[in-house]
Structures are given as structure tokens and as C-alpha cells.
Amino acid sequence: MRAAKRRWRWRRNPLRRRIDVLDAWLALAATVLLVVGAPAAGVSVGSWSYGEQSRSMREQQRARHPVTAELTQDVSMPKSQRDGTMNSAYPTKVRWRAPDGAVRSGETEVATGRRKGAHVTVWILNDGRLTAKPLDHDGVLSAATATGMWAAAGAGTVVLSSAWWARRALDRRRLRTWAEEWAEVGPLWRGRTG
Incomplete structure (x- = not known):
């Protein structure tokens, strides 16, 4: 009808x-x-975004390198996590050796429960500064x-x-x-x- x-x-x-x-x-x-x-717009914009993100990923992978760093403090469980929140990494001070051989220090996210002197992997730029892990596929x-x-x-x-x-x-x-x-x-x- x-x-x-x-x-x-x-x-x-x-x-x-x-x-x-x-x-x-x-x-x-x-x-x-x-x-x-609408689907055509989504596919078109998604394809463009994939190309741009892939280019950015390649640039980041060329400019960022993993190095081993030493914790300069304990990573204890913060009060907020003891209260029930679910964050697994917290800003912690670390020390690493830059490509030029100089010892540098800074702060990066580290999983809880690690002790001072433990080794963790951090990502640095070509000049030795800390950065985030590069994008992956x-x-x-x-x-x-x-x-x-x-x-x-x-x-x-x-x-x-x-x-x-x-x-x-x-x-x-x-x-x-x-x-x-x-x-x-x-x-x-x-x-x-x-």
C-alpha cells in the first residue's frame, strides 16, 4: 500500500x-x-588517508630508532591505578646513550612494576631526543x-x-x-x- x-x-x-x-x-x-x-566518499577519503599515513610511517621509520635505556627511578603503581583505573604505563625518568655517544636523560612512558636500573626500549630521533614509537602498518x-x-x-x-x-x-x-x-x-x- x-x-x-x-x-x-x-x-x-x-x-x-x-x-x-x-x-x-x-x-x-x-x-x-x-x-x-556516502560509501564512495568513505573509500576515497580512506584511500587518501592510507597514502598519507603510509608516507608518514615511512618517514618516521627512517628517522626513529630504538635504543636501550636504563630506569633512573622505580615505576610504582600510582594511587589512581590502585583505586581501579586501568592505565598500564606512566611517565618515568630514563637515561640512554645518544648516537653521538652522549648520555642523555628524559621522561617516557614505562609499564608499572619496573625497578630502578631495569632496561627498557625507548625510541629516539637521529639527534638523540626521545620520541614516540613510529607508526606501524x-x-x-x-x-x-x-x-x-x-x-x-x-x-x-x-x-x-x-x-x-x-x-x-x-x-x-x-x-x-x-x-x-x-x-x-x-x-x-x-x-x-x-
């Missing part, structure tokens, strides 16, 4: 108005854009996938909100037209019944 009501807008019909045809085309365009356009893939999904969701939201606002404008116009027509026909009907 509902499909039959929607199809009448496409067939020739004396009750069909131009605004009804516009409404039908709007629904068709919104459906096509949601089914084809899994990180690149997950970031690109998330970016693509957000792009698809954003495109879908734009399509749905645009269609909703356009439909609202068509409904306002339809109601205005009906009111104008009723203003012409209404008095004639009241005259016949009275």
Missing part, C-alpha cells in the same frame, strides 16, 4: 502536481547518494579505516540533513499552495451546503 502511494507521483495523474514530482526526485536522489555516494590501516568511516558517516549526514531541509521546504510550499486553493474553493462549498 505504501509503495503504491509513493509510485503515484511518477505516473501521469490529474492529482499529481509539480511539487509531488520534485518530492519524488528528491527522494530518489537522496537514496542514490546514500547508497552510492596496523596503526596506519586502522587510522585510514576510521577516517574513511567518519567520512562516509559525514557524507551520509550531509545527504540526510540536506534532504530533510529540502523536504521541509517542499512541504511548506505544498501547504501554502493547498491553503491558497482552499481559499478559492472553500467559500464555494460552504455556499452549497448552507
Whole structure:
């Protein structure tokens, strides 16, 4: 029944108005854009993000190197973790040897329960400064996938909100037209019944 009501807008019909045809085309365009356009936007943006993230990963892997560092303090379990939070690494002071042979110190995230003097792996730049671990393929893939999904969701939201606002404008116009027509026909009907 509902499909039959929607199809009448496409067939020739004396009750069909131009605004009804516009409404039908709007629904068709919104459906096509949601089914084809939003996923295409997600794939396109995800592919672009994958390329950019891969380039960044290669640059980071060239510029960052793992070295062994020595803890200069114990990594005790902070009060917040004892209270039930689930963080497994905390900023701790470490000492390492830079590529130029100089001994450097700094702070990096270290798993809890390690003692002073224990050795951990840290990542440094070519000049010896501490840095984060470089991106790996899994990180690149997950970031690109998330970016693509957000792009698809954003495109879908734009399509749905645009269609909703356009439909609202068509409904306002339809109601205005009906009111104008009723203003012409209404008095004639009241005259016949009275």
C-alpha cells in the first residue's frame, strides 16, 4: 500500500502536481547518494588517508630508532591505578646513550612494576631526543579505516540533513499552495451546503 502511494507521483495523474514530482526526485536522489555516494566518499577519503599515513610511517621509520635505556627511578603503581583505573604505563625518568655517544636523560612512558636500573626500549630521533614509537602498518590501516568511516558517516549526514531541509521546504510550499486553493474553493462549498 505504501509503495503504491509513493509510485503515484511518477505516473501521469490529474492529482499529481509539480511539487509531488520534485518530492519524488528528491527522494530518489537522496537514496542514490546514500547508497552510492556516502560509501564512495568513505573509500576515497580512506584511500587518501592510507597514502598519507603510509608516507608518514615511512618517514618516521627512517628517522626513529630504538635504543636501550636504563630506569633512573622505580615505576610504582600510582594511587589512581590502585583505586581501579586501568592505565598500564606512566611517565618515568630514563637515561640512554645518544648516537653521538652522549648520555642523555628524559621522561617516557614505562609499564608499572619496573625497578630502578631495569632496561627498557625507548625510541629516539637521529639527534638523540626521545620520541614516540613510529607508526606501524596496523596503526596506519586502522587510522585510514576510521577516517574513511567518519567520512562516509559525514557524507551520509550531509545527504540526510540536506534532504530533510529540502523536504521541509517542499512541504511548506505544498501547504501554502493547498491553503491558497482552499481559499478559492472553500467559500464555494460552504455556499452549497448552507
